[in-house]
Amino acid sequence: MLQTKELTYSYDGKNVLIFPDIDCGKGEHWLLLGQSGSGKTTLLHLLGGLLSPATGSIIVAGDNIATKRAAALDRFRGRHIGIIFQKSHFVRALTLEENLVLAQQLAGAPIDRGRVEELLGHLNLGHKLREKPDNLSMGEQQRAAIARALLNRPDVILADEPTSALDDINCQEVIDLLEREATATGATLLVVTHDGRLKARFPRQVLLTHYQPSL
């Protein structure tokens, strides 16, 4: 479902990051571990189509996104990939419900308010539907970001340090949710983290060692 081959990235054309090949099957949950500066976020952005690789291929749901053109890639990302960031961001002028409806719309999916309400209810945010994101707590914001990532039933969910800003209780809760909801939609989940608290939970792990600058 999520596969990379001989993936490299260069931000200046000289220094090259070389990534290990990844092969995550459908519905599998993976942990991508690495120290700060090991290129975790870069890899996640490559997998999410936010960056273009120098070489190699990234196969998401059978499509090589490394060769997709800008607008087509934006559309593909909206439909097939859900991304959760370390710090969640929202369109601040919109309510939580409107933010999720916007996510459906920008992805070109049909608007389904029932799905929005059901999902938020599931994540214990049903009563916050008409709140602006700024009025939510950190934990609530992170749960809302998960809801948004899951909304369009993506094939792949990428989570970038989803728990690093949370305390133990919230960390537990958020990762539980993430796994539960990913399982419910049958999505492939890849959590990128250096958070040691998660290691024991994911049997499938990729370790990102320090990148090797090419000579």
Next chain:
Amino acid sequence: MNLLQLSWKNILHKPTSTLLSLVLFALGVGLVSLLMLVNRQLEDKFEKNLAGIDMVIGAKGSPLQLILSSMYHIDAPTGNVAIADVKAFLNPKHPVIGKAVPLSLGDNYRSYRIVGTTFDFFDLYKAELAQGRRWEAVFEVVIGAAVADALDLKTGDTFHSSHGFVVDENLEHTDASAFKVVGVLQPTGAVVDQLILTSPQSIWGVHEHGDHEHEHEAYDLSKPLTDYEGESITSVLVQFKARNAATLNMPRGINENTNMQAATPAWEINRLYAILGDSALALQVLALIIIAVSGLSVFLSLYASLRDRRYELALMRVMGASRGKLFALILLEGLLLAAVGCVIGLALSHTGMGVFARALESSYRYSFTGALFLKEEIWLVLAALGVGLLAAFIPAVQARNTDISQTLAEG
């Protein structure tokens, strides 16, 4: 939620900077539109009231003042001239003068000017009676449509006039006979709507009481005015039979050879336009500067908001929005601010015009209206929208070029 709704919500999300941009836009657009409205209606008024008058004869003084007081009824008269002096011009057999209409000014009723004149005055402004008849005796008056409306006068009503042009109860001619309304005119859109018309004999009658006991029995409306050589009037409006060298030189002849002056309306009005033109231009420039500043305000507010919103813009890209969508979103925000500012500005100028119409009416003797939309206002709207688009362009390009990976990696 379409892009328009989203940009609308974004605008509402930052009320202070939005308010500033809207106020500036409304101010600029409103001012320009107000200037257009006043200008158009004043020009209209000057055109309409020219009424084919080629020359005005009156007492020496400012020719512009003579024109304003005798044709537009907005300034004080220059003085009086004796019937004996203007007798020649009032002669119906004059070789070049087609129509000569005497005017006797100086009184008002509740700030509406009373004009002593002849029935030729009706023809000048193509004024038709809506009800009643023309005057047949001294102290009978025919009133303009706006006067009837404002003072709620109808045929059969009577009133006492006041001396001068301001309302002052001490100057009321209470010891003179009362005027009686015998006719009401249909609206013409010209100055005659704002006037109370009567015979010159009525004006003389009001002012000569006390001097002699016989009062207005002395005045006989069936006798021509020229029989009253001892009386005076304020001015004579002259229409020539045809314009030729003789008529062209007539004003100079009068100015040089008599103790009266002759003024040419077209010249004086052009002089007035030239004087007013400069101040109107200054106001117009000021209004355009305000519009430019409002554009700058839109630019700065969008530009500043991009810093706060770079995450959400990047996020929208992650959710599937293309670069073009972000570009359009920011452009729409600028356009919306301009459009809403425009609507507020136009609403202000037109309702303001409506509210001030009353005040302008009494000082300019002309009914102004706010319910008039000019072709030029379409250009004004388009220009303002253009300013909004232009102001949003650079921020929109920046939004389009947001580096999503870098922005999101920052935090």
